Amino acid sequence: MSQNIVVPTMAEMMSRGETPEVLFWVGCSGSFDDRAKKITKAFVKLLNKANVSFAVLGTEEGCTGDPAKRAGNEFAFQMQAMMNIQVLDGYEVKKIVTACPHCFNTLKNEYPDLGGKYEVVHHTEFLKSLLDQGKLSIEGGQFKGKRITFHDPCYLGRANKVYEAPRQLIEKLDAELVEMKRSRANGFCCGAGGAQLFKEPEHGDKEVHVERTEEALGTQPEIIAAGCPFCNTMLTDGVKFKEKESEVKVMDVAELIANAEDL
Amino acid sequence: MQYLGQVLFLLLLVAGFGFFIKNIKKLIRNIKLGRDIDRSDNPKARMRNMIRVALGQSKMGKRPIPAILHIFVYVGFIIINIEMLEIIIDGLFGTHRVFSFLGVGYDFLIGFFEVLAFLVIFGVVVFWIRRNVIKLKRLNQPEMEGWAKRDANNIIYIETILMCFFLIMNAADGYLQSIGHGHYFQAGSFPISGLISPLFEGMNPDTVALIERFCWWGHIIGVMLFMNYLYYSKHLHIFLAFPNTYYANLKPQGEFNNLESVKKEVALMMDPNADPFAAPAEPVGEPEKFGAQDVMDLNWVQLMNAYSCTECGRCTSSCPQNTTGKKLSPRKIMMSTRDRLEDVSKILDANAGQFVDDGKTLLNDYITPEELWACNTCNACVEECPIDISPLSIIMDMRRYLVMEQSAAPVELNNMMQNIENNAAPWQYNQMDRLNWKDEN
Ligand code: SF4
Ligand code: SF4
Numbered sequence: 001m002s003q004n005i006v007v008p009t010m011a012e013m014m015s016r017g018e019t020p021e022v023l024f025w026v027g028c029s030g031s032f033d034d035r036a037k038k039i040t041k042a043f044v045k046l047l048n049k050a051n052v053s054f055a056v057l058g059t060e061e062g063c064t065g066d067p068a069k070r071a072g073n074e075f076a077f078q079m080q081a082m083m084n085i086q087v088l089d090g091y092e093v094k095k096i097v098t099a100c101p102h103c104f105n106t107l108k109n110e111y112p113d114l115g116g117k118y119e120v121v122h123h124t125e126f127l128k129s130l131l132d133q134g135k136l137s138i139e140g141g142q143f144k145g146k147r148i149t150f151h152d153p154c155y156l157g158r159a160n161k162v163y164e165a166p167r168q169l170i171e172k173l174d175a176e177l178v179e180m181k182r183s184r185a186n187g188f189c190c191g192a193g194g195a196q197l198f199k200e201p202e203h204g205d206k207e208v209h210v211e212r213t214e215e216a217l218g219t220q221p222e223i224i225a226a227g228c229p230f231c232n233t234m235l236t237d238g239v240k241f242k243e244k245e246s247e248v249k250v251m252d253v254a255e256l257i258a259n260a261e262d263l
Numbered sequence: 264m265q266y267l268g269q270v271l272f273l274l275l276l277v278a279g280f281g282f283f284i285k286n287i288k289k290l291i292r293n294i295k296l297g298r299d300i301d302r303s304d305n306p307k308a309r310m311r312n313m314i315r316v317a318l319g320q321s322k323m324g325k326r327p328i329p330a331i332l333h334i335f336v337y338v339g340f341i342i343i344n345i346e347m348l349e350i351i352i353d354g355l356f357g358t359h360r361v362f363s364f365l366g367v368g369y370d371f372l373i374g375f376f377e378v379l380a381f382l383v384i385f386g387v388v389v390f391w392i393r394r395n396v397i398k399l400k401r402l403n404q405p406e407m408e409g410w411a412k413r414d415a416n417n418i419i420y421i422e423t424i425l426m427c428f429f430l431i432m433n434a435a436d437g438y439l440q441s442i443g444h445g446h447y448f449q450a451g452s453f454p455i456s457g458l459i460s461p462l463f464e465g466m467n468p469d470t471v472a473l474i475e476r477f478c479w480w481g482h483i484i485g486v487m488l489f490m491n492y493l494y495y496s497k498h499l500h501i502f503l504a505f506p507n508t509y510y511a512n513l514k515p516q517g518e519f520n521n522l523e524s525v526k527k528e529v530a531l532m533m534d535p536n537a538d539p540f541a542a543p544a545e546p547v548g549e550p551e552k553f554g555a556q557d558v559m560d561l562n563w564v565q566l567m568n569a570y571s572c573t574e575c576g577r578c579t580s581s582c583p584q585n586t587t588g589k590k591l592s593p594r595k596i597m598m599s600t601r602d603r604l605e606d607v608s609k610i611l612d613a614n615a616g617q618f619v620d621d622g623k624t625l626l627n628d629y630i631t632p633e634e635l636w637a638c639n640t641c642n643a644c645v646e647e648c649p650i651d652i653s654p655l656s657i658i659m660d661m662r663r664y665l666v667m668e669q670s671a672a673p674v675e676l677n678n679m680m681q682n683i684e685n686n687a688a689p690w691q692y693n694q695m696d697r698l699n700w701k702d703e704n
Contacts, residue, residue, distance in 0.1 A: 007701045026697070028688040037700040058698040062687030070640050071676045072554065072662030074525040076683050082533050083687075109518035114526070154641040159517025185646055186325075189583040194640030198689060199675040202637040205588025212583075 005044045009058040010091045020055040022126075023088070025098035025107065028063050029229035035236065036229035042258035043099050043123050049263060050135040054097070060087050064106040071195040078114065081106075085116035099123040099254060101156035101228045102193075108160065122156055124166040124227050124253050131172065141260035143173040148256070149180055149221040151212070151235060152187035153228035166227045166253045173260055178219040188212050192230035213238025217248065224250045265357075272354035272483075279487030286494040290570060293608045297563035302510040312651070313509040322649040326577075329393075332386040336422070339383035340501075343376050343429065350483055360436075363450035373451035377433060380426045381455045387419045394419075401576040406595040411574055414496050421492070425485045432478035434459035435471050444468040447475075503571035504650045510564050511651035516642040519659060524551045525667075554663025557624040558604045561660060568652040569601040578644035578654055584637040591637040593644035593654035599629040600657060626661055635661050636673055 013020055024047065029036035047054050065080030088096075096118050098104050108120035121129075130136040148170050156162045163184045170177050182188040191201070191208030201207055213235055216224045224239070226232045229252075236250045251259075302309075315321045320337070323330040352361045363369050394402045394415060402415070434456035439447035441460070445468075453460070463471045493499050500507075555561050558569075578593035579585045585592045603625045610619055626632075638658045645653045665671045672680070679689045687694045 005701065007698070009698070026700075028690070028692075031697045031700060032688060032690060032692045037703070040700055056698065059695050061697055062694060063683050063689060065683065067689050068680050068683050069519060070659075071672060071680060072659065072664075072666035073672075073680050074522045074553065074663060074667065075529065076680050078521065078525050078529040079532070080683060080687065082529055105515075105517040109515050110521060113521050154639070154643075155517050158642045158646050160515050186581070187643075188581075189639045189641035189643065191583065191639065194638050195676055195679065196637075196639055198679040199636070199673050202584070202589045202591070202633055204584070204590075204637075208583045208587050208639065211587050 005041060006048055007044055008055045010055045010060065010093075011058070013055045014091065018053075019092070021053045022095045022097050023091075023093045024054050024056050025064075025096050025100075025103050026056055026061060027098060027100035027103040027229070029233075030099055031061070033229060033233070035232060039099055039229060039232070039252040039254055042252065042263070043254040045258050045263040046127060046130075046136065046254060046261075049261065050130045052130070052135070057087060057091075062087075064103045064111075066102040066106045067195045067198060069106070069110070070193070071198075077110075081111055081114050081116065085111060085114060088116060088118065093118055095119045095121070097121050097123055097126040099227075099229070099252070101153040101159075102230065105155040105159050122160075122162055122165070122227065124156075124169060125162060127254065127257060128165040128168055131169070136257075138169070138172040138257055139260060141173070141262070143175045143223075143256060143260055146173075146175045146222045147178050147220060148173075148175045148223045148225050149178045149216050149219040150183070150225045150227075150253075151180070151190065151216060151231055152183055153226065153231050154187065154189050154193050156227055157187050158185055166225070169253050169257060170225055173256060175223075175256075178221060180215050180219055182215065188215065190226075190228075190231040190234035192234045197230050197233070209234035209238045210241055213242060217242060217244060221248060223256070224248060225253055225256060226250060227253050269355060269357050275484065275487060276351065276354075279490060282491045286491065289608060289612075290494060290499075292611070293604055294563050294566045294570065296559050296604070296607065297561050297566040298559075300562035300564055302564060305513060308513055309509045309511075312511060312513065313505055316511075316649070316651055317504040317508040320649070322647075322651075325647075329390075332389055335379075335382040335386035336390075337501075339379035339386070339426075340422070342379055343383070343426075344486075345372075346376055346429070347483075347486065350479070354483065359446055360450045363448070369450060370452040373433070374454050377430065377453060377455040380429050384423055384426045387422050391416065391419045401580040404576060404579060404592065404594075406592055406598055407574070407576070411497070411598065414498075415574070417492070418496060418498050421485065421489050425482060425489065428478040428482040428485060430456045431459065432456075432475055432482060435463060435475035435478065438463040439468060439471055439475065442468060445472065447472070497572065497574040500571050500573040500650060503567060504573075507567055507571040508651045510567070512564075512653060512656075516645055519640075519656075522553065522663070524553060552664065553667035554665070555657070555660035556626045556664045556668070558600060558607055559618075560664070561600070561625075561657060565600070565653075565657050565660075566604055568654075568657075569597050569604055571650055572597040572601065572652055573650065574598060575649065577647040577649060578652075581643040581647045583639055583641060583643065589637045590631070591634045593658075596630060596634070596654040596657055597652060600625065603629045626664060630661065632665060632671065634658075635665065636676075638662075 026040055030040040062084055063080055064084065065077035069077035096107055101122060104120060104122045107118065131138060150166055150170060167177060189208060190212050224235050226235060232250055232252060239245050239248050239250055323333060349362045353359060393399050433453050436447060437453040437457055438460040440449050552560055558566060574594060576594050582593055607618065610621055635658055640655060642655060645655055682689050682691055686692060
């Protein structure tokens with residue numbers, strides 16, 4: 001996992017007079033969280049492999065404002081949104097891909113009303129389209145026959161009805177996709193959304209992420225696949241809590257594909 | 264004397280519908296206490312949604328057993344009410360089974376109604392068992408104590424009694440027809456009540472006729488009472504499910520509205536040319552509150568939602584926070600909103616339509632911050648609701664009030680929001696380090 005990755009920024013591209021096809025919105029987790037950075041890199045490797053013309057905003061990117069909005073702080077949210085829209089419009093961005101369903105939802109659904117209108121796709125949808133266009137091929141490799149269960153992120157699934165793309169990608173790995181009882185529209189939250197990731201839970205019998213992890217472990221998986229850096233954190237914590245980290249891995253769909261390709 | 268029955272009947276109808284209309288007016292007045300929200304777009308899609316979700320019960324299918332039972336009760340109740348038309352004409356004009364001229368068609372209708380009536384009884388009996396004997400968790404959670412529980416059972420009892428009146432009336436009528444008593448001519452077919460008729464054998468025919476009349480009156484009086492009970496009951500959903508699904512949110516569930524009042528202020532802050540001392544363009548009235556502290560700060564769709572809620576608890580049983588033992592229950596959010604709205608309504612009634620501060624608000628006195636801060640905004644409750652209610656939208660509006668008007672967020676969330684404002688990330692990382700991952704190993 002050490003070969004170089006190529007990550008052009010919008011500013012660099014602009015100075016070269018180039019316009020990328022798509023902007024990769026990395027997000028705060030993807031930029032700063034140690035676990036999520038690995039997902040970011042895995043996705044970049046796939047973009048490099050498929051020769052996608054993309055760029056990131058780098059230091060010009062700022063939080064979409066999602067956690068502030070869900071916590072009830074419209075001011076902080078709208079300030080972030082307006083600043084980001086200025087930057088995005090300055091680069092005449094048309095299409096955005098992101099590996100974070102929260103950024104995805106906010107950019108896709110809440111920015112247009114504030115003047116930021118872009119085509120926004122989740123990285124699983126984007127990878128699926130690369131596959132369909134023949135720009136990327138997936139071989140089962142090390143995941144052949146492995147039991148993988150997919151956890152639907154609320155802001156990808158219910159919030160935006162993207163259920164199939166991540167599943168189709170997992171199936172391409174020749175893995176055995178096993179479903180939890182509560183999946184797709186009935187998916188059960190990992191416990192992070194609504195700004196819960198940033199605070200202690202209220203008093204109760206159990207933590208939400210433990211409940212969800214137990215359900216995932218109930219499918220006897222070798223891998224729990226996620227499509228969201230927050231879900232990834234919560235489920236990883238859950239697996240540790242259940243002392244199963246030596247048997248069960250929590251991985252992003254992009255990491256699965258990148259690993260299968262030995263990238 | 265001959266017209267006494269008809270006059271009494273007329274009085275009953277006038278009183279029944281009179282009170283009903285009064286309640287409907289109150290309902291509309293209370294819903295209109297809410298803020299305005301535009302849901303007039305896309306009438307076709309709205310109509311489709313209403314037909315699918317309310318009429319077609321499309322979201323009930325997830326749980327097949329209650330879905331089938333509910334269909335029995337729902338279809339039975341609506342169709343048997345066609346019979347009301349005949350009862351009203353008979354009652355007003357002193358006729359008996361005025362539609363019987365339809366002949367075979369009439370026989371079929373009455374027979375069909377009877378089968379439905381039986382299914383209604385079957386349905387509500389199973390509902391009663393699920394609630395009171397099996398004690399399903401979803402139907403017996405804390406917010407279902409007291410009135411909510413009595414209300415649910417009342418509905419079951421009233422429906423059973425109404426259907427029994429209907430069937431016994433037919434049984435008596437059928438028996439009197441078979442012995443050719445008085446004006447009881449041959450009309451209708453009685454597949455279910457025919458099984459009860461033999462019980463009348465050997466009884467004085469006049470007594471049987473009295474029983475028939477008693478049930479006839481009992482049925483119509485019961486219907487009038489039930490109609491007026493609706494306002495106080497979760498059963499209001501039989502009407503409100505329709506407008507409620509018509510005016511439902513059709514946008515992606517993940518899309519939360521951007522507050523207009525905030526938009527203006529942010530635009531001003533972002534505009535380098537704005538003169539901070541310029542007179543505001545709009546007349547200064549009471550500045551609009553950010554978010555919701557009380558029911559008047561919610562919008563009318565949210566208030567209609569509160570009156571429409573069937574208290575079925577599908578939302579709560581899918582809520583990640585409730586199912587792990589937290590206080591938050593989306594059903595309770597709806598019930599508390601309705602409770603508060605009803606209390607406000609009583610204040611309005613007592614003060615000639617003027618609201619007088621009673622020292623209470625929806626926030627704190629009915630819904631606590633602890634409930635609000637537990638929400639994952641996961642939309643499970645919205646997805647689950649059979650009539651497209653959004654408890655989440657109320658939770659969000661109240662959080663907004665807590666944060667923007669009271670700065671009363673939990674400490675960790677305040678830190679998170681401060682970080683976003685200071686360094687454009689929810690954690691304390693420098694924005695200039697955002698691309699460092701590229702070169703790390
Ligand atoms: S959105 Fe909130 S209230 Fe609704 S199910 Fe999720 S956590 Fe519960
Ligand atoms: S909000 Fe909907 S799902 Fe929840 S109790 Fe009311 S009707 Fe049932």
